[in-house]
Amino acid sequence: MRRRLMAIIRKEFIHIFRDWRTLLIIILMPILMIVLYGYAITLDMRNIVFGVIDDARTPDSRALVDAFAENGFFRTLPRDVRRNEMESLFMRRDVHMVLVIPEDFSADLTQNRSAVVQLIIDASDSNVGTFVGNYAEQVLGIYNQRMNHAVPALFEIAPRIFYNPDMNSTNFFVPGLVALILMLISALLTSIAITREKETGTMEQILVSPVHAREIVLGKVLPYVLLGLVNAALILLSAWILFDVPVRGSLALLGLLSLVYVFVALSFGLMISTVARTQLIAMFGTLMATILPTIMLSGFIFPIASMPELLRWIANVLPATYFLIIIRAIMLKGVGIAELWPQALILSGIGTLLLTAATRRFRMRLE
Amino acid sequence: MQRILYLVQKEFRQIFRDRSMIAALFFVPFIQLVILGNAITTDVTNLDLIVTDLDRTPMSRTFIERFTTTEYFNLVEVEEDYQALRGHLDNGRAKLAIVIPKHFQRDIVTGRHPDVQALVDGIDGNSAGVALGYMARIAEQHQAQIIRMDPMLGRPLREARIVHAEPRYWFNPELESEVYIIPGIVALILLIITVFLTSMGIVREKEIGTLEQLLVTPIRSMQLILGKVIPFSILGFVEIVVAMGFIYVIFGIGVEGSLWLLFGESAIFILTTLGVGIFISTISETQQQALFVGWFFMIFAILLSGFFIPIANMPDVIQYLTYFNPLRYFMVILREIYLKGTPLHYLLPETLAMAGFGVAVFSAAVMRYRRIIK
Numbered sequence: 009m010r011r012r013l014m015a016i017i018r019k020e021f022i023h024i025f026r027d028w029r030t031l032l033i034i035i036l037m038p039i040l041m042i043v044l045y046g047y048a049i050t051l052d053m054r055n056i057v058f059g060v061i062d063d064a065r066t067p068d069s070r071a072l073v074d075a076f077a078e079n080g081f082f083r084t085l086p087r088d089v090r091r092n093e094m095e096s097l098f099m100r101r102d103v104h105m106v107l108v109i110p111e112d113f114s115a116d117l118t119q120n121r122s123a124v125v126q127l128i129i130d131a132s133d134s135n136v137g138t139f140v141g142n143y144a145e146q147v148l149g150i151y152n153q154r155m156n157h158a159v160p161a162l163f164e165i166a167p168r169i170f171y172n173p174d175m176n177s178t179n180f181f182v183p184g185l186v187a188l189i190l191m192l193i194s195a196l197l198t199s200i201a202i203t204r205e206k207e208t209g210t211m212e213q214i215l216v217s218p219v220h221a222r223e224i225v226l227g228k229v230l231p232y233v234l235l236g237l238v239n240a241a242l243i244l245l246s247a248w249i250l251f252d253v254p255v256r257g258s259l260a261l262l263g264l265l266s267l268v269y270v271f272v273a274l275s276f277g278l279m280i281s282t283v284a285r286t287q288l289i290a291m292f293g294t295l296m297a298t299i300l301p302t303i304m305l306s307g308f309i310f311p312i313a314s315m316p317e318l319l320r321w322i323a324n325v326l327p328a329t330y331f332l333i334i335i336r337a338i339m340l341k342g343v344g345i346a347e348l349w350p351q352a353l354i355l356s357g358i359g360t361l362l363l364t365a366a367t368r369r370f371r372m373r374l375e
Numbered sequence: 376m377q378r379i380l381y382l383v384q385k386e387f388r389q390i391f392r393d394r395s396m397i398a399a400l401f402f403v404p405f406i407q408l409v410i411l412g413n414a415i416t417t418d419v420t421n422l423d424l425i426v427t428d429l430d431r432t433p434m435s436r437t438f439i440e441r442f443t444t445t446e447y448f449n450l451v452e453v454e455e456d457y458q459a460l461r462g463h464l465d466n467g468r469a470k471l472a473i474v475i476p477k478h479f480q481r482d483i484v485t486g487r488h489p490d491v492q493a494l495v496d497g498i499d500g501n502s503a504g505v506a507l508g509y510m511a512r513i514a515e516q517h518q519a520q521i522i523r524m525d526p527m528l529g530r531p532l533r534e535a536r537i538v539h540a541e542p543r544y545w546f547n548p549e550l551e552s553e554v555y556i557i558p559g560i561v562a563l564i565l566l567i568i569t570v571f572l573t574s575m576g577i578v579r580e581k582e583i584g585t586l587e588q589l590l591v592t593p594i595r596s597m598q599l600i601l602g603k604v605i606p607f608s609i610l611g612f613v614e615i616v617v618a619m620g621f622i623y624v625i626f627g628i629g630v631e632g633s634l635w636l637l638f639g640e641s642a643i644f645i646l647t648t649l650g651v652g653i654f655i656s657t658i659s660e661t662q663q664q665a666l667f668v669g670w671f672f673m674i675f676a677i678l679l680s681g682f683f684i685p686i687a688n689m690p691d692v693i694q695y696l697t698y699f700n701p702l703r704y705f706m707v708i709l710r711e712i713y714l715k716g717t718p719l720h721y722l723l724p725e726t727l728a729m730a731g732f733g734v735a736v737f738s739a740a741v742m743r744y745r746r747i748i749k
Binding site: 027029030033034037040041044045047048049055072096098099100117118121122123124125126127128129130131132133134135136137138141142144145146148149151152155156161162163164165166167168169170171172173174175176177179180192196200204207208284285286287288289291292293295296299300301303304305309311313314318319322333336337340341343347348 | 393395396399403404407410411418419420421422423449461464465466467479482483488489490491492493494495496497498499500501502503504505507508510511514518521522535536537538539540541542543544545546547548550551552554555563567571575576579582583659660661662663664666667668670671674675677678679683684685687689690692693696710711714715717721
């Protein structure tokens with residue numbers, strides 16, 4: 009058994025190294041991805057351009073406009089906006105928001121102790137719209153505080169931020185990227201491992217040889233586990249060098265659990281490989297099943313707790329969901345297996361299940 | 376002409392021979408459309424919260440109640456032990472813990488301005504920031520209530536002058552993310568399907584050796600290319616029409632602007648993706664290589680398109696890179712036509728850029744392809 013397994017592994021390695029173009033992509037892509045994605049993914053909005061319709065023209069109203077302009081988020085459109093051109097301003101995407109200050113703004117403030125301003129926000133991107141609205145509220149809060157600094161509140165909330173005190177989004181995204189990239193690459197690698205043999209006709213040759221189904225499946229997975237681990241190391245290293253994301257917990261534990269995760273992703277690819285008839289189908293299937301769900305449902309960007317219930321169920325069967333918790337916890341919280349054993353256990357469970365299913369399915373095909 | 380028709384027929388037969396191909400082309404993308412259309416929202420709700428109440432007075436209890444009655448927070452547990460809170464953040468049971476200090480009520484009444492401590496898991500900076508905002512708002516409401524019950528306490532507060540905001544969200548008043556995301560997913564599906572079908576369809580002939588058979592027939596190279604390009608563009612169009620109908624039926628989202636403009640723009644975009652597909656096929660020997668190169672292209676095209684990360688948020692260098700991304704233009708165009716009904720003259724820069732890119736890529740790819748098969 010040992011010798012036959014080794015033979016398959018060696019053959020698979022020859023396949024991998026013969027196709028140097030693919031190998032180059034597999035090695036280079038993760039690094040490029042982490043560089044570009046690491047720099048590009050940020051939810052911090054800057055340079056929100058806003059126009060002003062100031063019907064009051066009082067010191068109070070000018071102070072309000074200044075409060076927006078001097079804040080890091082907003083930039084004023086350098087001219088006044090007329091009411092009838094608002095729509096075309098939004099269509100040309102020249103402004104994100106128009107601040108409308110009513111004529112009796114200052115009078116209201118002195119007489120009624122409160123005044124209302126209108127914020128007209130381009131919400132065609134609902135997320136950007138929400139952000140702009142939130143930022144505007146923050147600016148108003150600062151403005152109100154400044155006007156009323158002599159009046160203290162009854163009690164205050166004193167926040168203490170843990171793990172990522174500056175709330176830096178790089179620290180949030182980079183560990184997530186490791187999880188994403190490992191999933192995508194590993195699953196794609198094995199997804200065509202068996203289909204290719206079927207399509208080019210070499211599968212029949214393997215079948216007439218004395219190799220068992222289990223040996224074929226294992227022999228197909230193990231070489232890629234090694235490749236996946238090399239990938240994981242490269243990604244972590246570039247994350248650490250380029251983005252200064254700390255690894256506060258145990259590196260050994262991170263390595264071990266990454267191994268488990270890579271094994272899960274590879275088994276998933278292999279599972280698809282046993283089902284699909286052609287390479288094209290296998291790849292389509294893998295792409296569809298990995299890219300979008302992993303980016304959107306695993307908690308990589310969008311918090312799972314905020315999703316509708318059905319999506320939370322789907323999120324709970326994605327391996328990336330668990331690995332994201334693990335890798336963020338080890339890197340940023342510095343916790344160990346005492347806190348993470350449930351996730352580690354679930355991951356191993358999913359992996360075993362997938363590999364067993366793949367072997368079963370493959371054996372069924374043979375008979 | 377006759378020959379091209381035969382080739383087109385052959386291509387369609389090849390695609391639809393495999394049942395699972397039909398599933399991959401139509402069924403799977405649409406399921407994703409439904410599922411993912413609901414997923415993308417940076418709204419923060421259901422934040423797991425743990426509370427420690429060291430005061431246990433009516434004032435502290437009503438304060439906690441304010442947290443449990445909103446959808447923003449999800450009270451996991453009331454923890455007696457202040458020391459244990461950190462552990463709950465460590466193992467991820469809660470993202471947020473609130474500690475109400477001893478003598479909270481007494482300190483408020485005597486005007487000593489007590490502090491309520493909030494321990495926040497800051498890893499997801501966006502959620503943490505939003506959570507802090509919610510907390511500030513709840514504290515404000517609570518304060519207003521205390522003052523209503525005992526106006527004497529709030530006397531200095533009544534001197535305050537407060538400006539309130541009245542936000543109006545144009546083009547999408549309910550702030551539904553589907554309306555924005557779904558047209559984007561249409562663009563993604565179109566991109567994925569046309570690029571992969573073209574590149575792998577062509578390489579496949581190379582890999583299994585049928586290309587040589589075609590080359591010894593009297594078919595000319597231009598006919599060979601058209602025989603690939605025509606069926607895949609038809610397929611791309613069918614895909615987009617079906618997707619639009621589907622979106623209208625399931626989500627009730629229709630096209631605000633001109634349908635013809637949308638089709639015209641799609642045609643330009645398909646020209647680009649077919650060009651990319653052919654180009655990939657000329658630099659790949661096997662389907663695996665074509666897949667990886669295509670995937671490589673796509674991962675970056677999606678990221679740098681503004682699909683889920685607004686381009687304006689990115690650093691300048693990366694913003695310049697996005698100008699080389701055809702998907703960036705199509706994403707803007709599709710969304711503008713879908714949501715705002717923006718007419719062509721506001722979209723001219725994007726259209727021209729996309730068309731220029733499309734013609735360049737397509738002709739370069741075709742030229743390369745002809746050279747290779749000669």
